[in-house]
Amino acid sequence: MKRKISLIMSFVLVLGLILTGCGSKDSNTGTNDTDVKKIAFVTGTGGLGDKSFNDLGYEGILKLKDEGIHCDVAEPKSISEMEGIIRNFADTEEYALIAVMGGDSVDSVKAVSADYPEQPMLIIDGFAGEDAIKSVILSQTDTAFLVGAYAGLMVKEGNLPNAQGENTIGIVGGMDIPIIRSLVAGYTAGARYVNPDVKVLTTYVGAWNDPGKGSELAQSLYSQGADIIFQAAGGSGLGALEASEKVGLYAIGYDGNQNELYPDNILASGIRGISDMVYTTSKEALDGIYEGGDFTIAMKDNPLTSQLTMEGSNIETPDEILEKLEEIKQFLIEAKVEIPAEPSDVDAYIEQVGTFEE
16 A cells, blocks of 8 residues: 655654654564664665665665664675575564665565564565555655756756757666666656657666666767766666766766766766665664555655755756756646656656646
């Protein structure tokens, strides 16, 4: 069951208040053993050092460590390792929460949860569809739409000095899975909402930890006329960002401010509140408060869940585009039509909502 949480205060505070308010000490939904003071954190297969999704979640773990909380971290190299790692943590019965990163972890978490229904577990960016597991997606499609609108405006109106002039952008996804296809769909919808004639090129690395292939695929998109590439590929996406510097074109980072990696080439980064979700849910579990189920937090619930940051980039974004982005944020907050989850549905979506300046 998907639940939409209304958030009305600052992002960090409200996540804490709302999820605490939703918490339950029912023995069917979690442990009440207040002697358990450990947290387990399992990265996606891209591992730490991706300057993106996994590192953003790990920021929440670092905050817990700063408070003296014992945290153990595991970095599976492949999905085949995921279930065994999670099961080893659950076997000990020593962890208040096992937090797992990535939608491709869902099957592994469900398999372990079936044997350990009392073990609180958190999935970031995937839905398990089970009351025993807390699954959270934070504004994935809203963030992608906002990034896509920015890319569409910049390629059309941004006066980028090295632009190839073909009104073309691209996206490098990590895996061809539903959560990443929804990013592709949101990015494409946002770009076409502001720039109906824009061409959006898409490719998938097939892994989260292959920056070499990420770079190769990004360079291929640049060679097909893309001026701006959005990376949605975790550690593999670092290669896509590096490719922007190699070819002298432009990129947009994701899930962490990646602008300073290549400040003359990265225009902006899309940011979500993943670190706060890991931190807050861990604190609640340590207090014996836990509720499973699927949760989604979108911009209409809290405008601060999806943001673009240009801090650290040396490339100027025109004031006119910044003003339009504020209007687009309001469009997302007031949206009556859901952003499509599949790229094949973008045409129908644009027909329904129209375009930005119609």
